[in-house]
Amino acid sequence: MALNRKKILKPFKNIFVLILFVFLIWMLFFDANSWLIHRELNNEIDDLESQKDYYKKEIEKDKKALKKLSTEEGLEKFAREEYYMKRDNEEIFIMEYEDSLKTKDNE
Numbered sequence: 001m002a003l004n005r006k007k008i009l010k011p012f013k014n015i016f017v018l019i020l021f022v023f024l025i026w027m028l029f030f031d032a033n034s035w036l037i038h039r040e041l042n043n044e045i046d047d048l049e050s051q052k053d054y055y056k057k058e059i060e061k062d063k064k065a066l067k068k069l070s071t072e073e074g075l076e077k078f079a080r081e082e083y084y085m086k087r088d089n090e091e092i093f094i095m096e097y098e099d100s101l102k103t104k105d106n107e
Contacts, residue, residue, distance in 0.1 A: 028035045068074035079085040086092045 027033075069078055084092055084094065
């Protein structure tokens with residue numbers, strides 16, 4: 001047992017190896033630019049890039065919706081569907097199905 005311990009500790013008797021070991025531990029865990037902080041920052045970068053992709057897709061979807069609304073037919077369709085607008089000589093009947101109604105049970 002004592003012989004095995006001496007073999008393990010032998011490299012640490014050299015001052016250069018000891019300084020290198022302490023330096024590596026310091027740089028990996030305690031320094032302001034440590035490996036742990038870099039890992040955290042890389043995870044944050046990945047999250048931000050995924051948010052960026054999401055917002056780019058949303059922008060494209062909104063551009064398509066704006067393009068549809070820029071035409072007269074698209075604007076009329078939107079007004080009829082969303083705001084239930086009608087022409088003077090029309091009547092609108094809104095049919096709601098039981099499963100689409102909001103109740104206290106399914107809110």
